[in-house]
Amino acid sequence: MSFHEVRFPASLSFGALGGPERRTEIVTLANGFEERNTPWAHSRRRYDAGLGLRSLDDVALLVAFFEARQGQLFGFRWKDWGDFKSCAPCDKPGAQDQLLGIGDGETDRFQLIKDYASGDQCYGRVISKPVIGTVRVAIGGDEVADSIDYTVDPVTGIVHFTSPPGEGAEVRAGFEFDVPVRFDSDRIHTAVSSFQAGEAPSVPVIEVRV
Known part of the structure; x- marks a missing residue:
């Protein structure tokens, strides 16, 4: 395209x-x-x-x-x-904002997603254009380091981990996006x-x- x-x-x-x-x-x-x-x-x-x-x-x-x-x-x-944020408009993006998935010990790539929830219903929006320098990521509740533990593709919004997150570990992220x-x-x-x-x-x- x-x-x-x-x-x-x-x-x-x-x-x-x-x-x-x-x-x-x-x-x-x-x-x-x-x-x-x-x-x-x-x-x-x-x-x-x-x-x-x-x-x-x-x-x-x-x-x-x-x-x-x-x-x-x-x-x-x-x-x-x-x-344009993973959080409320007046807040600052944090590593715990959005759930990207659950680690299985093998998957090392996770797509950035923003959830829109109301009542019992939730819509997951794929985020493909994150803003460089704004993405923060956490595994199992602990924030990990950009360029060391993971990299983010600003063209696709895919987070690539150096080592796959452990089984059962929540993978979360906060970010700004276009x-x-x-x-x-x-x-x-x-x-x-x-x-x-x-x-x-x-x-x-x-x-x-x-």
């Missing part, structure tokens, strides 16, 4: 509108009951970067980034200011008058599977 490991300017994504979407197929039966199903195992996020533009300098920065990605051709990283996205249009419309009138251009961005 065509993807550039570069982040959309965080100063422009701050203030952007967006979030997750699902696709649900609903069939209403003759008796009024519904049957609901979904072809998607995972949600997909959409954003509008236009709301983060505040000046003509911002527009110039956006256009440069758009041209370098060749419109929709190349994906890139996006910081979702409302959801969302893999692309522009959802091959055109950007901007105008000086838009800012004078208090209007923001629409710059749609959509999550991609990696």
Whole structure:
């Protein structure tokens, strides 16, 4: 897949509108009951970067980034200011934040995951674009050392341990992460008058599977 490991300017994504979407197929039966199903195992996020533009300098920065990605051709990283940590938004990521799995003495690779729980239900989101330098990992309750006990692939979000975690040991991690996205249009419309009138251009961005 065509993807550039570069982040959309965080100063422009701050203030952007967006979030997750699902696709649900609903069939209403003759008796009024519904049957609901979904072809998607995972949600997909959409954003509008236009709301983060505040000046003509911002527009110039956006256009440069758009041209370098060749419109929709190349994906890139996006910081979702409302959801970019393994912990609560106002907390600092810790090594105990998320359960990645249970060691079996043989498996030495674990995927970064963020769980979203409500009541008895929980959704596990695969994190493929962690931010370098923010990942902290613990095995069996003890934090282990980056580059010594494990390494993290920033392109896939896979944690590779030097030695497989022991059988029954919880493998946990905390981290910051980006969302893999692309522009959802091959055109950007901007105008000086838009800012004078208090209007923001629409710059749609959509999550991609990696």
